[in-house]
Amino acid sequence: MHDWRRTHHCGELRASHTGNLVRLNGWVNAYRGYGQQVFLDLRDRHGITQVVVEANDSNLELYKLADSVGREWCLAVEGKVRARLPGKENTDLATGAIEVEATEIVVLNQCPTPPFEVTEFPGEEIAGEDLRLEKRYLDLRRPSLQKTLVLRHTLNRVIREYLSERGFLELETPLLGRSTPEGARDYLVPSRVHPGSWYALPQSPQLYKQLLMIAGYDRYFQIARCLRDEDLRADRQPEFTQLDLEMSFVDQDDVLGMIEGLSKEIFKVCRGVDISLPIRRMGYDEAMLRYGSDKPDTRFGLEIEDLCDWAKTVDFRVFKEVIASGGVVRAIHVSQGASKFSNTDLKPGGKLSEVAVKAGAKGLAWLKYEDNKFLGGIEKFFSAEAQDALKARFGFQNGDLLLMVADKEDTAAQVLGTVRLHLANVLGLLAGKEDTFEILWIVDFPSFMHDPEAGRHIANHHPFTAPRVEDIAHLDTDPSKVRARAYDLVINGYEVGGGSIRIHDPVIQSKVFSVLGLSPEQAQEKFGFLLDALKHGAPPHGGIALGLDRWAMIIAGTSNIRDVIAFPKNQRARDMMTGAPAPVEPKQLKDLGL
């Protein structure tokens, strides 16, 4: 072959190309020998084309070569496009009307028998993930994984177009920065020039983008890699990608509105789904009360009900004591749930009870309603009137189940939030919801949470989040009452974005540092550059960051973040393919003074 370079890709040829002399480059997806014929499916990222070699008197060499190739060999094929025999078209392939009758084949590279099958078959289990991650270059040949990486590209493209059209500048910020207190554990990089000193890789470009606002770049975005040295989860990687965005001279509604428009565009282009605007907003307190979570999955019901008023009226010591000590009694009513859980599941040590206990509950109280009466053991503590009130409150039907938790408010919320998600899984409430996207803003977060271990307040969002104007007075008196001008974006129970209006007043910023237990000296030492910058005509500004890996997960319909990252780390933060992290040469350490 004088030139092996392709004239077409493997998803391109149609009946209209019949008679053309073409060259294809690709990988052997499948081999089918049939007597004196060989069929090869040649695959590239665009599609699959069938190549055929028929033995005759003059092409013995070619036939032998075609008969000898293995899966995943890389080939160049030259041949003539011809229509398939009538009735032999393959409607499953875009190129199924034609085939290429090979006149010459060049083996660009061989491949040993792959350690797992690259070809995917519906309903068939693919190889284990650790093996696939070790040979990721083969795994990434799978069409489904190629589709998710194309999605990542489309997502980035939509974002760049949408924001550029609206006057945003895509600007870059340093990877080598300064370690700051608060927040996640930093990845550190030793300085060779300054032995004993360290750079930190960014947890986010937070401070730089605020400084860009102060510098007058009033609409900024960046598709930024962020790094946090914390333990991994199914939806968390140590390095991940955020759409980082910041705007000057805006309030909360401006940022939310901009992201709502962008979200609509993303879903339209990347998923073909039309979401309706505006996106629902829910206060943090309401989310915690009704769903026991600040990132509620609202695709199903099972909402949490507060039973304090009712619990006060009953003669049940457990409830009485909890209420008396300032706690709450809350419940989930599971319609027709009684038969789904045996008394053994519900009793202490039982499956469902353990879910609650592991989430922090002391126990799970329960009532079944069968034969028009309550059963479960604790119903004897409830008077007929109390039982009637309960019945009316939930509209009890025979077969219903009530799960109750009495505890401190935050514990009760967390426990029932966990139980609620568990119930949804066990009861299959999310089946058939693959195309449902429940999007909502969570707003009005408390600015600070008290950390009993450290004996101080910690920032709920981050230390640069502006308090609501009417709450500023509480900074000096009772910081726990301060609500933040912060917002999280939640889709189907995933936190996919979070941001805030920032503090642009150096006095308030200093006050917040003080609430967080930073002395003026410490604040000056760690954040002096920011406090100084805020004095130099800082504009009001705010922004948000979207977790693009999670967006890609949701749009791609996977619950595994590694499915949407080309070269992810495993759960112990190791790159299974390269073996990173790995020891380095002693000389490298010496150069760094380590």
Add this chain to the structure above:
RNA sequence: GGGGGCGUAGCUCAAUUGGUUAGAGUACCGGACUGUCGAUCCGGUGGUUGCGGGUUCGACCCCCGUCGCCCUCGCCA
């Protein structure tokens, strides 16, 4: 660091709850076949049951330790 699950042929899984020679599908190798398309049919190779120790007449199975992978809590401003 805690809790849970898993580890058997290259791959995906089974092995009747401690019992004879650890099986199946697929992949791979060989053979047959001129319209296949997850080809089919016939035959074949392939096992330190993650690793180490223990209990037992006997261990894939039970016990102890250890390694690895996954989920989760802590952690993730």
